[in-house]
Amino acid sequence: MEKKIPAEVWYPLDNAAMVYSAIQRDDYSAVYRFSAVMDEQVDPEALQRAVNRVMPRFPGFQVRLRPGVFWYYFDGDPTFLPQVEPDIANPCQPVRFSAQDRLLRVFYYEKRISIELFHAMADGSGALVFLKTLIGEYLRQKGIEVPCAMGVLDPELPPEPGEWEDAYARYATSRVKRGTKGSLAFRQKGIPEPFYTLNITMGIMKVDALKAAAKKYGATITEYLAAGLIQSLLALQHGQDLARERPVALVVPIDLRHFFPSPTMRNFILTARVAIDPELGEYAFEELVEIVRHSLRLQMTRQELQARITQNVALQKSPILRWVPRPLKNRAIALGFWLSGERPYSTTFTNPGVFKVPESMQEHIQRIEVVLGQSYRGPANCAAISCGETFTFSFSGTLKECDLERLFFRWLVREGVPVKVISNRKE
Amino acid sequence: MSYCVNCGVELDPTASVCPLCNTPVMNPKAPVDRESPPPFPLVRREVEPVDRRSLGLLLTGMLGAVAICCGLLNFLAFFPQVPWGWYVAGAAGLIWVWAALPFLVHMKFRYCLAADLVATAGFLALVAGLVEGWFWYLELALPVIGLTSFLVAGLAYCRIFHRSRLTTLLVFLGITAVYLLGLELVLDYFMEGTYHPTWSLIAAAVILVFGAIFLTVRLRPRLRAEFRRRFHS
Numbered sequence: 101m102e103k104k105i106p107a108e109v110w111y112p113l114d115n116a117a118m119v120y121s122a123i124q125r126d127d128y129s130a131v132y133r134f135s136a137v138m139d140e141q142v143d144p145e146a147l148q149r150a151v152n153r154v155m156p157r158f159p160g161f162q163v164r165l166r167p168g169v170f171w172y173y174f175d176g177d178p179t180f181l182p183q184v185e186p187d188i189a190n191p192c193q194p195v196r197f198s199a200q201d202r203l204l205r206v207f208y209y210e211k212r213i214s215i216e217l218f219h220a221m222a223d224g225s226g227a228l229v230f231l232k233t234l235i236g237e238y239l240r241q242k243g244i245e246v247p248c249a250m251g252v253l254d255p256e257l258p259p260e261p262g263e264w265e266d267a268y269a270r271y272a273t274s275r276v277k278r279g280t281k282g283s284l285a286f287r288q289k290g291i292p293e294p295f296y297t298l299n300i301t302m303g304i305m306k307v308d309a310l311k312a313a314a315k316k317y318g319a320t321i322t323e324y325l326a327a328g329l330i331q332s333l334l335a336l337q338h339g340q341d342l343a344r345e346r347p348v349a350l351v352v353p354i355d356l357r358h359f360f361p362s363p364t365m366r367n368f369i370l371t372a373r374v375a376i377d378p379e380l381g382e383y384a385f386e387e388l389v390e391i392v393r394h395s396l397r398l399q400m401t402r403q404e405l406q407a408r409i410t411q412n413v414a415l416q417k418s419p420i421l422r423w424v425p426r427p428l429k430n431r432a433i434a435l436g437f438w439l440s441g442e443r444p445y446s447t448t449f450t451n452p453g454v455f456k457v458p459e460s461m462q463e464h465i466q467r468i469e470v471v472l473g474q475s476y477r478g479p480a481n482c483a484a485i486s487c488g489e490t491f492t493f494s495f496s497g498t499l500k501e502c503d504l505e506r507l508f509f510r511w512l513v514r515e516g517v518p519v520k521v522i523s524n525r526k527e
Numbered sequence: 528m529s530y531c532v533n534c535g536v537e538l539d540p541t542a543s544v545c546p547l548c549n550t551p552v553m554n555p556k557a558p559v560d561r562e563s564p565p566p567f568p569l570v571r572r573e574v575e576p577v578d579r580r581s582l583g584l585l586l587t588g589m590l591g592a593v594a595i596c597c598g599l600l601n602f603l604a605f606f607p608q609v610p611w612g613w614y615v616a617g618a619a620g621l622i623w624v625w626a627a628l629p630f631l632v633h634m635k636f637r638y639c640l641a642a643d644l645v646a647t648a649g650f651l652a653l654v655a656g657l658v659e660g661w662f663w664y665l666e667l668a669l670p671v672i673g674l675t676s677f678l679v680a681g682l683a684y685c686r687i688f689h690r691s692r693l694t695t696l697l698v699f700l701g702i703t704a705v706y707l708l709g710l711e712l713v714l715d716y717f718m719e720g721t722y723h724p725t726w727s728l729i730a731a732a733v734i735l736v737f738g739a740i741f742l743t744v745r746l747r748p749r750l751r752a753e754f755r756r757r758f759h760s
């Protein structure tokens with residue numbers, strides 16, 4: 101190793117991290133989980149060895165979040181190695197920004213290896229690099245040859261500085277600034293579960309069946325499922341017999357690395373809003389697919405995205421906001437997020453895409469799962485990911501009711517996609 | 528391999544009901560597997576709740592520092608003959624009970640309210656003692672505090688028990704009427720020594736009329752339906 105990371109290292113938060121740390125509360129958990137279901141029981145000791153070997157490659161995850169006067173900041177701690185723990189029934193517990201509580205957790209249960217990350221550290225893309233590297237190293241510990249390719253990093257190599265750059269700041273160079281707005285959307289209502297419960301309902305499907313169903317409408321899997329989700333939300337709202345129906349809107353995270361090259365593993369995402377107003381009349385499913393497709397593509401232009409990045413970074417750098425003490429500023433950011441990031445949306449739908457790994461790894465992984473933490477007042481959030489032949493779609497929320505889940509999976513079955521459903525709900 | 532007869536989705540062999548619709552699994556060929564581990568763990572664990580005491584302690588420190596500094600400034604430097612430091616200290620104590628105490632001690636709402644009222648009364652007593660005005664304290668301040676606590680407690684009662692909107696409105700109107708009547712009584716005795724109710728009677732009469740209408744509507748289901756039809760928006 102030629103270059104060592106100095107012990108006294110700290111990072112300022114990037115634009116998204118600033119928001120996630122401001123909104124983290126007991127009833128808003130900006131923590132998400134990726135799991136890999138292996139082909140046999142997990143060996144916790146081998147997993148711990150793998151964690152210990154992999155962590156130094158990811159200095160951006162060896163951090164604590166500490167309060168400064170004006171901002172939170174990441175405080176580097178190169179000695180931090182997460183302790184592998186038995187998994188729990190209520191995942192994605194909120195994090196505390198204390199000296200003890202860490203922002204990365206590793207769990208095991210039967211055949212499943214799970215990692216949980218606080219969203220301020222990294223987005224799904226960064227977390228998946230970590231998961232690939234960890235699983236690769238775990239399999240090596242079990243005596244399987246795994247090459248360091250396709251996103252599996254070599255834990256022997258030193259970390260590269262570009263991997264922890266604030267890519268927002270780099271690309272905030274647009275001449276125009278642009279914000280987003282949206283009106284109040286339909287929100288699922290229901291009976292909340294007791295505190296710190298997270299209900300997960302997961303559907304497991306075959307990628308081919310899903311692809312074939314999507315192809316009937318000339319759609320990608322993401323567009324197809326987003327349209328199905330909107331249709332289910334429309335039906336859910338319609339069943340409530342409201343005098344006036346609110347728009348149904350999804351928030352779909354966009355990975356900005358596709359538009360602006362960056363090796364960063366920290367946050368580098370923006371979101372798109374896909375909305376349907378039921379007051380305009382009935383929509384056929386084909387029409388929903390069309391709207392989802394065009395709406396997503398329209399929002400995913402390099403120029404527009406750059407204007408939004410510039411706007412967000414300018415807000416962070418604005419002299420007024422900068423010199424306000426942190427507790428006050430966080431209230432303001434949380435309020436801003438609630439108004440522009442929570443109220444205009446019915447639910448989140450994220451699809452980080454295909455989990456591609458070398459063949460020797462692939463054959464030991466049954467499936468990959470992704471679960472999002474709870475949002476205010478707990479309507480279910482949705483996340484999907486595929487690995488090899490298997491596609492998983494998860495709902496996670498804190499409501500007792502599972503009407504949306506039922507509508508959605510029954511729709512898929514009617515479409516001819518066989519679904520296996522598993523859940524952590526108490527029977 | 529079992530499927531839900533309602534949803535058509537495949538279920539885990541360990542599931543005894545469908546997670547989507549709660550329909551029990553009845554498959555004579557494949558009974559529920561009660562031996563294998565379920566797909567998700569059953570052990571619950573929770574992170575500790577946020578320690579809000581640190582905020583309470585911070586407030587305590589700040590208020591205490593303000594009170595002590597002002598006290599010292601008062602008696603050592605500025606106008607030692609006028610005891611203004613006591614007012615500051617009293618106000619700091621009042622704010623402490625209102626703002627910091629709920630963070631330090633976990634209390635039921637009614638005890639919080641009681642503590643707030645006692646603190647308010649205490650602060651006013653301090654002011655009364657300093658300006659030798661026990662007369663207004665006993666005849667005006669204490670009764671008004673009592674009346675206000677009655678109003679707040681009544682409103683809180685309605686909110687806690689989630690009565691229907693009409694009931695809440697009725698209780699609110701009733702309490703307001705009593706409050707206004709009481710307020711005029713206290714004011715009259717304080718200023719003139721006699722009781723000549725005027726404005727509060729008018730307000731109470733108006734409230735009574737509306738209250739009677741709402742009460743009738745509340746009690747008669749047919750009227751209620753009619754009311755809904757005519758006033759729907």
Ligand SMILES: [Zn+2]
Nearest residue numbers: 531534545548
């Ligand atoms: Zn069912």
